[in-house]
Amino acid sequence: MTLLAVERIKLFSTRSPWWCALVALATTVGFTALIVGNANEQFPATVATTQFGYFFGLAVVMVLAALAVTTEYRFGTIRTTFQAIPNRTAALVAKTVVVALLALVIGEIVAFASWGLSVLLQPDFDLALNSTADWINVAGVGPIYALAAVMAVAVGILVRHSAGAISLLLIYTLAVEDLVSLIPNIGDDIYKWMPFNVANKFLTGDGASNAGRAADAGAPLSTSPLSPGWALAYFAGTAVVLLAVAIATAKRRDA
Secondary structure (H helix, E strand, O other): OHHHHHHHHHHHOOOHHHHHHHHHHHHHHHHHHHHHHOOOOOOOOOHHHHOOOHHHHHHHHHHHHHHHHHHHHHHOHHHHHHHHOOOHHHHHHHHHHHHHHHHHHHHHHHHHHHHHHHHHHOOOOOOOOOOHHHHHHHHOHHHHHHHHHHHHHHHHHHHOOHHHHHHHHHHHHHHHHHHHOOOOOOHHHHHOOOHHHHHHHHHHOOOHHHOOOOOOOOOOOOOOOOOHHHHHHHHHHHHHHHHHHHHHHHHHOOO
């Protein structure tokens, strides 16, 4: 608990978490309002549509998570941390837990703020959370943000430079998985198992609860063959494995 308290103090002693949280909220809610506000009978508003902008906030949260690590390497405070806490695994796990919890909170605030604003903008559409799938579509954003933050922390530990880590994360989340699907013959098969495509399976399931929605309204309908529950487990496993690799690397090299 002491390590968690220390990491919480270090994280919130800088302005970046506050600014990133505000940017994630403004960006996500703004894009959602743009889409939901223009909904009509041809392109109706659904629960999935209320989460249209979740991926924009996800990118910001991953930047926040990476900065939580890379700024310590940049200013050399990570050396002080490792001197005070020789067990590097414990120190890095504590940092990851604090960042993941913050990402979870941001994700839930962003998701329910987007949904609440959509209900106000389009009261004539049925946006009630009437099923488990609807609840997962909204409340599931928080866990996805948290696990993505774990991945971002791992990348920050491995790369150690803010610009490099952020560039790598943004390029991957915004472009790489989509480009993989363009590989002839095997691209679609590989894409089925890409982490963020699988994460979308957890959020949207098979899309049955959102029938009639526009194809690009909300998180993309995933091509993963996994069930939503196993999709979340797969995404979590990917995050844990990446973090384990990062911590093992950090233990072998100089701070």
